[in-house]
Amino acid sequence: MSGTTEPGTPEPGTREQGTPEPGTPVLERRLHPFTPLRRAWVPIGATAGVLFHQGDRAGEWLERFRSGGLGLLIMAGVVLAGALYGFLSWRFTSYAVTDTELRIRTGLLFRRTAHIRLDRLQAVDVTRPLLARVVGVAKLKLDVIGTEEKDELAFLGEREAGELRAELLARAAGIAPAEAVSVGEAPVRGLLRVPSGQLAVSLLLSLGTWAAVVTALVAPVVVWLLSDSLWATLATLLPVLGAAWAHSAGRFLTEYDWTVAESPDGLRLDHGMLDRAHETVPPGRVQTVRIVEPLLWRRRDWVRVELAVAGSKNDVLVPVAPRGAAYAVVARVLPGADLAALDFSPSPGRRSRWVVPVWWKGYGVAVSAEVFAARHGRLCRRTEIVPHAKVQSVRLTQGPWERARGLADVCVDTGANGTVTARLRPAEEAEALLGAQADRSRTGRATARPDRWMTS
Numbered sequence: 001m002s003g004t005t006e007p008g009t010p011e012p013g014t015r016e017q018g019t020p021e022p023g024t025p026v027l028e029r030r031l032h033p034f035t036p037l038r039r040a041w042v043p044i045g046a047t048a049g050v051l052f053h054q055g056d057r058a059g060e061w062l063e064r065f066r067s068g069g070l071g072l073l074i075m076a077g078v079v080l081a082g083a084l085y086g087f088l089s090w091r092f093t094s095y096a097v098t099d100t101e102l103r104i105r106t107g108l109l110f111r112r113t114a115h116i117r118l119d120r121l122q123a124v125d126v127t128r129p130l131l132a133r134v135v136g137v138a139k140l141k142l143d144v145i146g147t148e149e150k151d152e153l154a155f156l157g158e159r160e161a162g163e164l165r166a167e168l169l170a171r172a173a174g175i176a177p178a179e180a181v182s183v184g185e186a187p188v189r190g191l192l193r194v195p196s197g198q199l200a201v202s203l204l205l206s207l208g209t210w211a212a213v214v215t216a217l218v219a220p221v222v223v224w225l226l227s228d229s230l231w232a233t234l235a236t237l238l239p240v241l242g243a244a245w246a247h248s249a250g251r252f253l254t255e256y257d258w259t260v261a262e263s264p265d266g267l268r269l270d271h272g273m274l275d276r277a278h279e280t281v282p283p284g285r286v287q288t289v290r291i292v293e294p295l296l297w298r299r300r301d302w303v304r305v306e307l308a309v310a311g312s313k314n315d316v317l318v319p320v321a322p323r324g325a326a327y328a329v330v331a332r333v334l335p336g337a338d339l340a341a342l343d344f345s346p347s348p349g350r351r352s353r354w355v356v357p358v359w360w361k362g363y364g365v366a367v368s369a370e371v372f373a374a375r376h377g378r379l380c381r382r383t384e385i386v387p388h389a390k391v392q393s394v395r396l397t398q399g400p401w402e403r404a405r406g407l408a409d410v411c412v413d414t415g416a417n418g419t420v421t422a423r424l425r426p427a428e429e430a431e432a433l434l435g436a437q438a439d440r441s442r443t444g445r446a447t448a449r450p451d452r453w454m455t456s
Contacts, residue, residue, distance in 0.1 A: 028094045028105075032137045032155045035093075036086030095153060102142070102168065104151060120145045121172045122285055123266070123314065124165045126278040128158070133276065140165060143282070145310070169265045169280075186263040192329050194258040194319055198302075202320040205296035207379065209247045216244035255319040260329055267332060269314070279314050281307065286333045287390045287416035289317075291326070291383040298381075305330060308416040334371065334387055342366040342373050347424035351405045355424060365410070365422035365433070372412055372437060374422040384420040386412055388437075388444030396434045398427070410434055 088108055095104045102116040123143035132138060137155035144151065156164065166185045203209050220237040227233070256273035267281040288308035297303070303326045305318040317333070318326050327339045344364035352360035364375040373385045395411040402408060408430035410422040425433065 028096050030094050031090060031153060032157050032160075033090070034132075034135050034137050035155050036083070036090040097164075097167065097171075099171075104153065114151055116142060116144055116151060118168065118171045121168060122282040123280040124168050125150075125280060125314070126161050126165055128276040128278075130274040137161075142168075143314075173265065186265050188261040188263040188268060190259065190261045191267075191332065192260040192318060192321060192325055194255070194321060196256060199252060199255055199258070199320055202297065202302060202304075203248060203252060205300075206247075206294050207296070208294075209251075212240075212244040212247040216240040255316075258319050260318065262332055267317070267329075269317070271319075281309065281314060281317065281333060283333075285309050287386070287414040288418055288420060289330055289334060289385045291330075291339070291385070293381040293383075295379045307333070308414065308418050310415045330385075334385065337368065337370040337385070337387070339373075339385065342368060342371075344373070344375055347407075348426055351407055351426070352424040355401055355405055355407060360424055363423045365425065367433075367437070367440075372420065372422075372440070374412075374420050376421075376423065386414055386420050387448075388440045389448035390414050391437065391441035391444070394434055394437045394441065396430055410437070412437065 089106075092108055092111075093104075093106050095102065097103075101118055102121075104114040104116070106112050106114075121142060122145050125141040125143070126138050127141060128138045132155060135155075136158055138158045138161040139152055139154040140156060140161050141150045141152045153161075153164075162185065169186070216237075219240050220233050223229075223236045224233045253273045254275075255271055258269070258271040261268045261270075265280060266283045269277070269279040269281065271277055286307055287310050290306040290308070292304040292306060293302075294304075297320075301323045302320050303318075303323050304316075304320055305326050306315055307317050308315065318329055321329075323340075330339060331337065344366045347360050347363040349360065352363070356363075359378055362376050362378040362381065366373045366375075371385045371387050372391065373383060375381065375383045391412050392415055393413045395413070396408050397411055398408045402424070406427050407424050408427045410425060410430050410433050412420045412422075414420065422430075422433070
């Protein structure tokens with residue numbers, strides 16, 4: 001849990017140290033009683049990690065423990081220590097909602113308080129891991145402008161988590177505190193649902209999935225033949241199996257039953273087979289949209305939509321969908337942008353093929369009244385779209401080989417610490433594009449709507 005512990009002035013827009021106003025009652029609330037069971041695994045897991053690290057001597061220790069009563073006493077001590085740690089962590093953790101902030105107090109020996117300003121809150125996500133769903137609890141994750149890590153409340157009852165989420169979003173939208181408590185969840189309108197069959201086929205048609213699986217099958221065998229070492233083989237097998245799982249079955253479980261809905265507080269994403277997640281794409285905070293088109297998806301005209309949201313970890317908007325349906329969802333986060341109408345200008349082959357052989361054909365750039373777009377890639381085509389209002393700076397770069405061929409790159413920097421680059425443009429065109437884009441960005445920022453929660 002992140003927080004502020006040092007005196008002084010906090011960074012603008014993140015968390016600030018403060019005290020309640022005199023006479024203002026603040027109701028301290030505790031987490032769900034299930035929470036100690038979750039935290040009790042920390043010392044138990046640490047003990048298991050020590051035994052695994054000392055694998056050569058662990059067997060000897062266990063044999064000694066079994067021969068006397070010492071082993072049972074140590075095991076009982078570890079369990080009791082875990083239970084005590086979990087209870088005390090739960091006992092000394094609380095949260096409170098005031099008119100201006102959410103306060104989360106944690107710490108056994110060193111007390112810490114995170115002051116999360118509601119006017120800097122941009123998303124509140126609800127996640128329900130499998131075991132939590134069985135017990136009937138949920139985890140609340142909070143995205144705050146200016147922070148990289150999410151603060152969280154784990155765990156709350158499912159009903160309490162939903163009510164707290166609605167209250168926080170209502171207060172962030174500017175609704176009076178007295179009304180925010182009872183306003184309830186904002187109404188939603190469904191936009192898209194990804195069928196499980198379509199998701200499964202898309203994974204089978206992804207070259208990345210097959211590359212991860214083949215690597216998991218071949219790499220351990222090669223290491224075994226070269227080293228004849230079981231430990232080296234296992235050290236190779238575990239990470240490649242993890243990568244294969246993440247690109248295949250793990251991704252299917254995570255993106256299963258993916259639905260996108262629109263509400264006054266942004267686009268809501270619900271997904272997951274075992275662990276259900278309820279996430280929010282905050283309005284006005286999307287910096288870049290990326291359209292991904294793997295080679296084998298193009299005959300079916302399927303695309304994947306990814307996002308770069310300032311200060312948020314939510315980076316997938318649509319895992320797979322027909323192009324028209326995906327573009328309709330993108331239109332909700334990029335109002336006025338017509339992606340189907342973008343006319344991409346390719347890099348000039350006569351010059352570019354000497355700088356980037358073969359792959360130069362994948363580069364292109366398009367500009368409309370609303371967005372700047374750059375395309376790259378041949379096997380897996382990626383198109384990155386930036387609204388003019390989100391452009392922070394524009395740069396022109398030239399390497400020595402590009403300079404010799406009369407080419408240049410136009411780099412557009414966004415507020416999500418990302419860069420969209422139009423590569424291999426003729427130098428004279430790049431100069432004109434640089435100046436025009438600076439003007440469009442200035443005009444776009446002047447006319448853009450504020451980054452606030454929608455209220456209607």
